[in-house]
Amino acid sequence: MTQQELAELISVTRQTVIAIEGDKYSPSLEVAFRIAHVFGVPLEQVFQYTPPRGRGR
Amino acid sequence: MSRLSFQEKMLWAQLVGIVVVVFYGHYLVHAGPGHHYFHALLLILLFVFGSARLLARRRSGNVVEDERDHSIALIGARWSNVLLWLGLVVILVLYWDHGSMNSAHFVIGILFHLLVLAGSVRIIRELVAYRMSA
Numbered sequence: 001m002t003q004q005e006l007a008e009l010i011s012v013t014r015q016t017v018i019a020i021e022g023d024k025y026s027p028s029l030e031v032a033f034r035i036a037h038v039f040g041v042p043l044e045q046v047f048q049y050t051p052p053r054g055r056g057r
Numbered sequence: 058m059s060r061l062s063f064q065e066k067m068l069w070a071q072l073v074g075i076v077v078v079v080f081y082g083h084y085l086v087h088a089g090p091g092h093h094y095f096h097a098l099l100l101i102l103l104f105v106f107g108s109a110r111l112l113a114r115r116r117s118g119n120v121v122e123d124e125r126d127h128s129i130a131l132i133g134a135r136w137s138n139v140l141l142w143l144g145l146v147v148i149l150v151l152y153w154d155h156g157s158m159n160s161a162h163f164v165i166g167i168l169f170h171l172l173v174l175a176g177s178v179r180i181i182r183e184l185v186a187y188r189m190s191a
Contacts, residue, residue: 016125
């Protein structure tokens with residue numbers, strides 16, 4: 001699947017897909033769920049959260 | 058470096074347009090009398106252009122409502138609004154300080170430069186945001 005095709009399926013621009021892939025932009029929860037839905041996988045398989053260092057309690 | 062998106066190209070076009078208008082406006086200011094009407098005319102043109110652009114964007118159904126574009130536009134609008142409020146405060150301080158604004162031409166001149174400055178800051182801030190998240 002191309003970036004353009006994915007962008008059309010999740011209703012964003014190709015630039016936003018590029019930014020998400022490059023970890024330059026964090027998508028909204030809705031877009032994140034749409035991406036997971038397109039690939040037919042759970043959300044946590046597409047996005048992982050890494051807590052920032054030195055901020056944990 | 059990634060290619061410029063449509064939104065970025067539009068922002069660059071707007072920035073160039075503002076620079077051209079400002080240079081042309083200042084050329085006319087020093088060209089002769091009656092120049093303040095040019096400021097008023099530019100304000101009206103800017104308002105008409107902004108309204109037309111807003112209407113065109115709302116009517117075009119094929120434009121993708123992108124959340125990243127929206128968030129970047131909000132950042133630019135926030136900076137622009139802060140500047141406009143600051144300018145408004147400066148105008149009020151000038152009014153209280155001098156008791157009057159001397160003439161309508163003076164007020165139009167200040168408003169014109171304030172709008173141009175706020176617009177330029179909005180565009181530059183959005184361009185920076187696009188580059189940072191490209």
